[in-house]
Amino acid sequence: MGSAQRYFLAILIIGFGTLYATAQNCPARPKMGTVVQDPLNLISTNGELDADFVMGHSVDDQGYTHYCFNYKTSKNFVESPTLRLNQGDILKLGVKNDIQSDGSAGMKMPPSSAATCGDSGQMTVSSTNIHFHGLNVPPNCHQDDVINTLIQPGTPGFQYNMQIPSTQPPGLYWYHPHVHGFTEFQVNGGASGALIVNGMEKVRPEVTGLTERVFVIRQQYLVPWVPGPYQLTINYHQAVFGLPLPKIEMKPGEKQFWRVANATIQDFLPLQVQYNLKAQPLELIALDGYPLAQPRMVNTILIPPAGRAEFIVQAPSAGESASFITNNYSTGPTGNPDLLQTLANIELSTDADKDGYKAPATNTPVDNSKFMDANKQPATTERKIYFSEEFGGTNGPIQFYITVDGQPQKVFEADEKPAITTQVGAVEEWTIENRALETHAFHIHQQHFRVLEIDGKPAPNQDLIDTITIPFWEGPGHPYHSVKLRMDFSDPTTAGTYVFHCHILLHEDLGMMHKILVQPAGAH
């Protein structure tokens, strides 16, 4: 482990130690072996959803540090509700940071000449903000800016105020903190939730009338930057071999519409529903919030960290056993192994669904222009971007790079200039290559991209997604794995400066990230 990483760890250790001593203010999480409930739904009314979150933290009796977006109901606090809105709705979300200030050292904010948003000060483990992952909204202050937005403890709070684009495809998105250097810590603590743009049934009638289930799969390490045992959770229910597993209730033979977010800090999840240990067909409806051009039947759905999948699951007949699992997945010789784990046992009950969510029938049409990808404009610019890592010893990489080919390899700095500059209206083709001995997950804010090629061959499905897996390099003598992506910057809504990065959050925190500037049309 190199000194830079050690320095980083020292910062976090200071923060961790201090936090441990602070008051608890996250709700108690579900007991092992209980029935998985959906998160609380906060549903927009009259074109608006107005809510307030308080970011809190606590340490549970097993030693896990929890971070939580608390929402106060008339009865109590609940964490990480699902935000449900329609295309064109206004989201007003107040966020107050109630993490007790620990005074730990932190990363410096951009210099004073850079724009800041929210509170001033340093980025520390106690700072927070929110990224609305997958929304094609402006990267501006009070909307979906993560470069300059900071919400510090002890301040009155911060107001997000944005309009869900009228073209935002109906589907599953999610929200999580994105403070550079400390994202992993808060997401590992559970600070994340689902955001759903309504209307899927209008573009995919296959889901009409089905009970929806929202599952947010998270991952918790005792100490997130130390490789070792971890737990997966599903809606905060711990899924651990040998211990009572979570339960998902379904009626025998029933079809449900599952909306699953991979909110882990680094796990690639090859998801399956198994009957009697045999993988069952799943009808895949949408990926990363965007409905597929055509639903397709699959047995396994690989969701990279931050990815989402929406699919129809049919329960087994009475008498059969079933489970929802994530399979083994190799992330390469220097990656962490992602291990087989049953996330939940599916239990058959004629009483299931009594609290399940069903989309209300409405007459409002859905704008499908975005995911139908009507823009056939040919690409005018090609770029190559690659992942790479440096090792100073056997304790893992000491530097994580994402580099635009031809530029120096360097880690992200908050005040850096954009690595890529383009314009609204541009259509580009990006080849993303993995030159590291571990798998990475490429993500870009504000945009979805179409997958054109995988390892130089046409991608079979050409999906529109916002996060993609790029497998590890097998080493000298082997080609780099790569994907070619169509990046369509024609939407003026997303003009501005935002970031692209690896969504393994340690990598992101350590600088495997850079900026892109999309200038307004006509700007030079």
Next chain:
Amino acid sequence: MKKTGVAQVPRAIAGILFSFAFVLSAVASTPQYVVTNDDVMGNFSQNGVTFYTVGANGSLTFLEQVPTAGFGISGGYFPANRVRTLNAGNNQCVFASDAASGDISFINVNTLSLGGSVTGSQNDTGASNGIGLALNSQYLYASFTDASTIGTFQIQPGCALSFVSDVQAGGLQGGIVDGMAVNGNIMVVTYGDGSIESFNIASGLPVSNGDKQNSTGAAKGNSYPSGVDITQDGHFAIFGDTSTSTLIEVSDISSGKLSQTIAYLSPTGINSSNVMLSPDESLLYISNTQGSAISAAFFDKTNGTLGKGCRTGLLQGYGSVWYYLGGLTLASPNGTGQAVYAAEYGPTSSIAVIPVVSSNGKCALTGAANTPVSDPNSPGLLSIAMFPPRAF
């Protein structure tokens, strides 16, 4: 299983290769060994130094393992050389660091027995990333990666060590001691943040020369000097960089201080954290620590420049039985060294044996037929040395 091949070797050189008899220089007065610091973790058993005898064809034959006085960590920094040898007067010694227990063991080569061990100050520990060693005939220097200190130990008759003192050493960006080399009155150190520094050791104790600086490669933001070697005349310090390619940097130290480094880039490898000059200084051997190959670059000791050399193909066992290449040593203290031995780190560690052929400005590195040699005593081999050592 990947097979070792001949990479970029002209047919003429290949012909030379097969026509040469592999004859090692006889060293009549002293035994000849290759030694490894087995870096055995404390929870399993005691650490040890394994001795191999060197055959006429460069082959290695296990002789015995001499237990050290402490415990290792089975890993850590690539350039922290955990085993060094000394052949000075009546002192024929092997020094091996025990990272987990924070001590340095000394072994008498003539008796193949542990003489004892010594520790530095209370803060001098290296359990996270190892304890690197460098020496001259009078002093042994130890870089403690936890404390970022350099400890000075005086070498006594019979290979015993006595702790003198330690100094704090750190890079410009807070990096801790990584690689270390000594020659004459100068010690050159790399830090894990891309900066380098030299020390005057005329008195035995390191005193900074005040030349701490970021290397040229580090200033460009994409590499970190890690391993270091110094030419016999003390004119040049040569750095192997932690990098996503093969990057070597050379600094003129003839003034007694580091000058700005000149960087040499080769895209053919990954990471070059360990480097070693051949005894005749005609070749610089480079261990592509994050890859699967050994490279050799021609070195002109008169002006410190590097030229294109040769490279092995994929070394056998990479990715299946071992994952990283560690330190280097040679079969002979003369000429080109005749064969390169490279530590192969993994759950089943091994030693690559790579004969060297160099003639008329061309070279070839090929894997010997019986390579790699299994090193069953080591759960994580990173450091290797020869006895008697190279003369500088």
